Amino acid sequence: MTDPHPSPHVELSRSLILVMVTIGTFLNPFTGSSINLALPIIGEEFGVNAVTLSWVPTAYLLSTAIFLLPAGMLGDIAGRGRVFGWGTLLYTVASAITIVAPSAPALLAFRFLQGIGSAMLFGNAVAIIAELYPPGERGRAFGINVTSVYAGLMLGPFIGGLLTQFFGWRSIFFVTVMLGGTVLLNVSRFPPVLNEPRRDVFDWQGASLSALVLILFSAGISRVPEPASVALIGASAIAMVIFLAVEERRPHPLFPIVLLRENRVFSRSNLAAFINYSATFAVTFLMSLYLQVVRGMSPAAAGSILLIQPFFQMICSPVAGRLSDRTDPSLLATSGMVLTSSGLLALSFVGEMTSTGFIILILAGIGTGLGLFSAPNMTVIMGSVERYHYTLASSMVATMRNSGMMVSMAVVMVAFSLLIGDSPLTPGNSGAFLASMQLVFLVFFMITLIGAFISRDRQTTSARVKRS
Missing domain, CATH: 4.10.860 (DNA Excision Repair, Uvrb; Chain A)
Known part of the structure; x- marks a missing residue:
């Protein structure tokens, strides 16, 4: 399937698979970013405090992080395409029952189930793409796939805000069910090569x-x-x-310790991805609360502003993906992280009277930085391993992403616990929320500085490997 000159039939087949995998990839960021706009209303409906409210995204991230590497290993045993289909089914069913969640604990439980399905999707998606596309075309395919992540992040706040404002937060999951159903109808078209077993031992x-x-x-x-x-x-x-x-x-470990130790480009690229998501995932969560609680905007208005960051990510990602096929992807990724770092520092100074135009400018800068980082970094990771390590590398990247997201929300939860406590998140305690938000963004800025140095060092290491 990695023939550099595929027949028209094969090209059509792998294009369809790329579309289905891309839609499946779209589900996670769309649901996550759209539900952020609904958090204040969910808090009012169930009567929960700020810390409990932060568990709505965190429960999903926790289960995804727990099951990502096992899902990748399961893909090697049962077949990547088959496990991808199982994950789509579980994610779709969990989304359907979330629509009727009667309480906050039930909502968290259903979000946990969604995370398991997401792990089965994400743990095999990148490996499927790497299996279908040769190195010279892989950057473009990764760019398209990463674009779907940013499209989900872009459309999520806007559509989620509109749905929440006019139809209630539960309507968000109707969209997820429809998209999941579309993928399920086409999973049977995946070629047999994607279901070939590559190992028989589960750790x-x-x-x-x-x-x-x-x-x-x-x-x-x-x-x-x-x-x-x-x-x-x-x-x-x-x-x-x-x-x-x-x-x-262990001879066949779940966690690739030997690969991480011996392949410095692979290990440092994964560390850079972990740091990137640790410092950026909570941006939408915090800015959604800021715009609604501090600035008093409606969910639809807040969602419109939050379109800016993922819009620039979506525009820059495919361009960066194509460039990564022609130039040093490590340099692109490092440049993107530096730009993101600058934006996070600017967000740490945002206050109650900050102009909307300045906020939009900051979000545009962060979006551009993230777009420059993600696809090139993925190209470096998948290009640093042999074909038989594709599923492992795919699961590892997804694990770094979701572990980083968990750390991002953990930093927020600690700040909320220390500065807001058990108080509900209302305009009356917006001062405590602002202090928490500014502290978190300052921490994120320092994290990305470390990440930029690691990414730059990875670039030097990669150059030495090529020369040798």
Whole structure:
């Protein structure tokens, strides 16, 4: 399937698969960004505080992070295309039952189920694309796929704001069900090569330990500033040490320790992706609350402003993807992270009286930076491994993305716990919210500075590898 000169029939087949995988990829950011616009209304309906409200996106991210690597390994055992289809089915069903969620705990449980389906989608999507497209065309295909992420981020706030304002927040999940159904109708057209098994051993011990690490960490973050939080986070660190020790000795590990240690381009590119998402995922979450709670905008108006960042991401990503096929993708990715860092620093100074035009300018800069980073970084990662590692690399990238998103929301939860506490998020305590938001963006700025240095060092390492 990676023939550089495919027949028209094969070209049509892989184009259809790329479209279906791209729609499946679109589901995650669309649902996540659209539900952010509904959070204030969900908080009012269920009567929950700011920390509990932050669990609506976090529950989804937690389950996705837990199941991503296992889903990738399952794709190697049962077939990438088959597991992608199972994930689409689970995601669609979970979206359907979320429409009738009767309470906040039920909503969080259904979001957790959505995350499992998402892990099965994302854990195999990039590997499917890498299987179908040769290196000379892969950057373009990745650019299209990444564009769908930014299209979801762009359309999510706008459509989510309109749906929430006029039809209620539950209507958001009708869109997800329709899109998931479209993919399900076409999964049967995936070629047999995408369902070929590539291993026959599943690392149950590694999967259990990695889940324990993430659950303990999330539980600890949610208990800040209680003393129990320190014990839970400490237990998470101990579980991580045990997990790494166990995986080091396994012949077919869930977590690719040897690959990360021996392939510095792969490891540093994944670390750069982790840092990128750690510092940027919560931007939409925080700005959605800022525009509605502090500035008093309607969900539709706030969604219109939040279109700006993903719009620029969507415009820049395919261009960056094509450029990454012709020039050094590491240089593009590093430039993008530097630009993103500048935007995050500017957001740390946003206050109650900041002009809307200035906010739009900042979001445009961050969107451009993210667009320059993502597709080239993906090209570097997938180009640094052999074909038999595609699923592993795909799952690893998705794990770094979702782990970064979890860390991003964890930073927000800690800031909310320390500065807002159990108080509901209302215009009356907008001062505490502003202080939390500014602190979080300052932390994100410092994180991206570290990421830019790592990405630059990765560029130097890649050049040395090519020369050798």
